[in-house]
Amino acid sequence: MAQRTEAGRRAPLNRDRVLRAAVALADETGIESLSMRKLAKQLGVVPMALYKHVASKEELLDGMVDAVIGEIDPPVGDTGWKTAVRRRVLSARQALLRHPWASRVIETRTNRTPVVLGYMDSMTGMFLAGGFSADLTHHVMHALGNRMWGFTRELFDDGQGGSPDPPPVTFDEMAKRYPHIVEVAMAATRGDPSAVGLGCDEQFEFEFALDLLLDGFERLRDRGWTSQRDRERAAAPPAAGQEA
Amino acid sequence: MAQRTEAGRRAPLNRDRVLRAAVALADETGIESLSMRKLAKQLGVVPMALYKHVASKEELLDGMVDAVIGEIDPPVGDTGWKTAVRRRVLSARQALLRHPWASRVIETRTNRTPVVLGYMDSMTGMFLAGGFSADLTHHVMHALGNRMWGFTRELFDDGQGGSPDPPPVTFDEMAKRYPHIVEVAMAATRGDPSAVGLGCDEQFEFEFALDLLLDGFERLRDRGWTSQRDRERAAAPPAAGQEA
DNA sequence: CTGCAAGGTGTACGGCGTACACCATGGGCG
DNA sequence: CGCCCATGGTGTACGCCGTACACCTTGCAG
Secondary structure: OHHHOOOOOOOOOOOHHHHHHHHHHHHHHHHOOOHHHHHHOOOOOOOHHHHHHHHHHHHHHHHHHHHHEEEEEEEOOOOOHHHHHHHHHHHHHHHHOOOOOOOHHHHHHHOOOHHHHHHHHHHHHHHHHOOOOOHHHHHHHHHHHHHHHHOOOOOOOOOOOOOOOOOOOOHHHHHHHHHHHHHHHHHHOOOOHHHHOOOOOOOHHHHHHHHHHHHHHHHHHHOOOOOOOHHHHOOOOEEEEEOO | HHHHHHHOOOOOOOOHHHHHHHHHHHHHHHHHOOOHHHHHHHHOHHHHHHHHHHOOOHHHHHHHHHHOOOOOOOOOOOOHHHHHHHHHHHHHHHHHHHHHOOHHHHHOOOOOOOOHHHHHHHHHHHHHHHOOOOOHHHHHHHHHHHHHOOOOOOOOOOOOOOOOOOOOOOOOHHHHHHHHHHHHHHOOOOOOOOHHOOOHHHHHHHHHHHHHHHHHHHHHHHOOOOHHHHHHHHHHOOOOOOOO
């Protein structure tokens, strides 16, 4: 009988329980005070026991990020690309707000897990399905990156490079699992699959997004744009003194 | 004579030398391996000696961030707001690229130092001088924030709040030192200086920037926008195989 | 000459991540 | 049935970390 674990035996740990406990503990006490030792204590176990389920604290953090990404709503169908992207990004924001440590941790990750790649692939697919060219999708993903969160940097150079023991994933495996990412990456490297790892022109991507924003700002200014809040303010009498 | 320090006496430490050494060490060996002990060794001094010049490691990191911000070029005059903002942001980017650890550290800072506030104030002033209303400037600064780097969050609630021992800066001092920030903050709180610390509607600010980008994306798509890179690709023959 | 502040030292404490050797259990197979 | 070994939990130990606290040295102001 499995449920004689009620008192005598503690239910055995597994990776998932460890990750969930870590997320909960970070939510409660903050990421900077999350330690393997405290996490172990929380789980009623000795610190080294955790290492049977995660290879290191770094891997624990990777898993925690995956858990947060898992909370993001899947894409909705039936709406245009814009609504779909908008909803998805706002849902991502909600997930990050539930776990205030998450955005900071994401920024420190250097490996992209399959979960992260899957999220990126699905987002990429939304633009392609919305009639964006692979080229434009590429730049647009970069521009959106910092808003969705930080993992845009070096979007397409995965694993290979300085990393020891690059995971032996073939191009075909990548293409099957992350078709949209690969499509866009191929476009960015002028169709040369061997150049996919070489990254893109970060300076260009940065200026692309910057100019998009600056142009948008200018248009709003010229149109005399005003926020709802500000319109209310104009209609209401000024609050405290300060009207020199 | 002061320069008999050449061999006999080591030149005495000071805050500036400590900060500069810390920046250099982080540049060389990475921020995650920067420790008070290693920094002290680098300076030929015992670890605790550092604490005569910085109160804690946190304060050291604050100072390092200030040093990086100090590398950003001052605003240029004589050009329109757009060029001026553009140059400044690109200069900030260059500073952050020289110190790859800096953006990550900035994101972990919770106190805004006078240097940070000064940078923000000057950037704010560029929009005001460019004919932007205080209201629009407010939202625009938020939208730009994540691109310049991460410190936009909770832009205007400084110090007060949960922090113990809030620095006793008066409203007037703030207004004198950071006139543009205060102007914009006042606009955001409908002219009530006592409400300046209450922050703004983060959700609104997020959606504002998101929609600005999405609208920009759409315009580019409809215009059939294509990057230079992509136009070159179309003109050249395809590179390697992969042509099904 | 004296005293004191500024700056440097030494020791110590509690916490961290984790390597490594060990032990308990229980299911598969002879 | 009896063994064997994989799985998961334990205990100890190491080297690192930030920093509190008491102390010592120096050089200048009085």
